[in-house]
Amino acid sequence: MAEMFEPEFLAVIKGIILEKIIPGSFSAAQIDDALEKARIVNELDVVQLLQKQDTLCSKCGCCCRICTPIAIKKDELSQISNYLSYPLRKMRRDLNITTKNGQIFDMYQSPCFFLSKDNVCMVYSFRPFVCRGFPATHMITEGLEKSRPTVPAYLVVICKAVQAWYAQRVIGRLISSDLPSLKLHGYDK
Numbered sequence: 001m002a003e004m005f006e007p008e009f010l011a012v013i014k015g016i017i018l019e020k021i022i023p024g025s026f027s028a029a030q031i032d033d034a035l036e037k038a039r040i041v042n043e044l045d046v047v048q049l050l051q052k053q054d055t056l057c058s059k060c061g062c063c064c065r066i067c068t069p070i071a072i073k074k075d076e077l078s079q080i081s082n083y084l085s086y087p088l089r090k091m092r093r094d095l096n097i098t099t100k101n102g103q104i105f106d107m108y109q110s111p112c113f114f115l116s117k118d119n120v121c122m123v124y125s126f127r128p129f130v131c132r133g134f135p136a137t138h139m140i141t142e143g144l145e146k147s148r149p150t151v152p153a154y155l156v157v158i159c160k161a162v163q164a165w166y167a168q169r170v171i172g173r174l175i176s177s178d179l180p181s182l183k184l185h186g187y188d189k
């Protein structure tokens with residue numbers, strides 16, 4: 001998957017970075033080097049994304065449209081059912097919600113049934129944990145599965161919060177590199 005999105009991944013981030021850098025400030029090789037180095041993440045990096053993601057999120061609703069299935073815990077499902085006065089059994093049938101163990105449920109409807117046309121989550125106060133933590137929690141899960149966690153390419157492609165966070169990481173690396181001239185808009189402090 002990462003290989004498939006690689007050119008698009010780089011194009012998205014380079015586009016953001018070039019918007020912030022006056023042409024000629026850094027060589028293409030320096031930008032490529034910073035891109036690659038910023039891609040390696042640890043848990044602290046992901047925690048920093050978790051802290052920032054609410055302000056970085058553009059509310060585009062992309063995650064609610066394409067992430068499937070959405071895992072919902074039993075108590076979360078009951079809360080949503082009560083909140084919407086939507087009988088649990090009917091909701092499970094209508095929304096194609098299945099479970100293997102009776103504790104964690106998978107909702108396969110995509111886009112998410114709870115997303116309004118205006119990109120508003122209709123169950124926001126009761127949204128599942130996976131939604132509250134997106135995108136940082138996705139990165140933690142992926143990181144645990146890899147010995148050398150990296151910023152997942154598909155997240156950069158779909159999520160503006162990840163794009164902004166990753167671009168800031170790259171720009172931070174460029175700034176901290178020992179360069180004579182620094183010509184950045186908004187990232188020079």
Ligand code: SF4
Nearest residue numbers: 064112114115121131
């Ligand atoms: S429950 Fe809300 S936040 Fe979660 S995917 Fe559905 S619309 Fe999005």
Ligand code: SF4
Nearest residue numbers: 057058060061063159
């Ligand atoms: S895809 Fe990212 S930017 Fe868009 S709503 Fe989801 S978290 Fe926010």
